[in-house]
Amino acid sequence: MEPPAKKLRPYVTKFQRRKAEEIEGKTGSEANNVNHNESEERNDVKELFISDETVLDYDDRVYRSVLPRKVARASRISKSPVWCLRWCPKFSHLLSTCSDDAVKLYDVMKNEKIKLVRTLHHSSPVKHCDWSRSSRQLLTSTFSGNVNVFDFLNQGTISNKLKVDEQLSVGKWWKGDDNMVLLGGENSFLASFDMRTGKEACKYKFKSGKILSFDFLSGSTSFIASSDLVNRQSAEHNLIVWDLRTGAKLSSQIYHERYTCPYVVVHPSGANILAQTTGNYIARFSSQKPYRLDKFVRYQNHTVNQYPVAFDTTKDGHFVISGSSNGTVVCYKHNNGNYMRTVPLLVKDEVSCVDVQCHPVIPGMVAVGDWDGTLHVLT
Incomplete structure (x- = not known):
């Protein structure tokens, strides 16, 4: 019986061995001083990009929408309103912004309770946030006018910053371009910026009050924005369609009722624009010029x-x-x-819902x- 063959090792010179020993001695002494919290944060960042088995299972299926029936999980995460919620498009965590100077990421899939995974601290309250297409970068906009880009490919550190002179209320990446952002805020501030250079790419000039919401x-190539400007003579300026690259106003004669629209969404099909109104209903508009109001369809079994x-x-x-x-x-x-169903939240008093977000993969969540x-997860 022949003896097992020896494993061949590459030849290392004395100079290379001495240099490797010196490097190991330095790194070994530094490794003992590494903060334990930093290693935990690195593990947390890695866990953010591990999809849950349930998400992977539904991702392979044909999506068929299901209505939620009950509150499966609920957790008090702040003493202030939960301004914005965003599901990560490709992974299993949920992002929330409140008025406590922090953006918090939660895992609601791998545990029976809502688990806090990571906290991103800011110098002022955060009003809005948005994921990039790759789900690796996070855009946050604050009340103080700071715009931060967190890069989770680099342990969740801030990779880019931007400062504007107005209080921001909403900020989103351009669709199809993760280098460009669109920002809106107080005093009719509405502009797009190139995050690579930090320079303003286009400004959309109009006296429209505070920008409440917009969607592409x-x-x-265009987007619709809503504002809180409603006067006695005319309410036609609370919804405006803009050309994204040139800043030209395509239409302002859209909604003539004297209600503000705190939230607007473009339907996934691209055929309609939906706008929440303070008249206790959601209005529907055509997404083609002249963006006519659909007078035959209203969603009106809830209150604002x-x-x-x-x-x-x-x-x-x-x-x-x-x-x-x-x-x-609702x-x-x-x-x-048509009205389909009402799901009550697990609250003692009547507390207004501020944000609602459907899961991008799992139906009914x-x-x-x-x-x-309070953060509620419905299934």
Whole structure:
């Protein structure tokens, strides 16, 4: 019986061995002083990009929308309103922004309870946030006018910054370009910036009050923005369609009723624009010029009562799911506006829903943030 063959090792010179020993001695002494919290944060960042088995399972299926039936999980995450919720498009975590100077990421899939995975601290309260297409970069906009880009390919550190002179209320990446951002805020501030250079790419000039919400139309060459400017003579300027690259105003004669629209969403099909109104209903408009109001379809079984109540559509666009100021979530059918179902939240008093976000992969899973600082997950 022949003896096993010896493993061949490459020849290392004395100079290389001495140099390797010196490097190991330095790194060994530094490794003992490494903060344990930093290693935990690195592990947390890695866990953010591990999809849950349930998400992977549904990702392979054909999406068929299902309405939520009950509150599966709920957790008080802040003493202030939950302004913005965003599901990560490709992974299993959820992002929230409140008025406590922090952006928090939660894992709601791998545990029975809502688990806090990571906290991103800011110098001022964060009003809005948005994921990039790759789900590796996060855009946050604050009340103090700071715009931060967190890069999770580099342990979640800030990779880019931008400062504007106005208080920001909403900020999003351009669709199809993760180098460009669109920002809106107080005093009619509405502009797009190139994050690579930090310079303003285009400004959309108009006296429209505070920008409340905007969304991109199909083709990503234009967008619709809503503001809080409603006067006694005319309410035609609260919804405006802009050309994204030139800054030209395409239409302002869209919505003539004297209600503000705290939230606007372009339907996944691209055929319609949906706008939440303070008249206690969601209005529907055509996404083609002249952007006519659909007078035959209204979603009107919920209340708003001057709160910034948001809503969302399912991935296939079959259902519209809206929050309500009385502490419920109301579901509608998109094509005809028919009322489908009401899901009450687990709250003692009637607390307004501030944001509603449908899961991009799992049917029937909806995240809801309320005015009292509670995060609800519906299934």
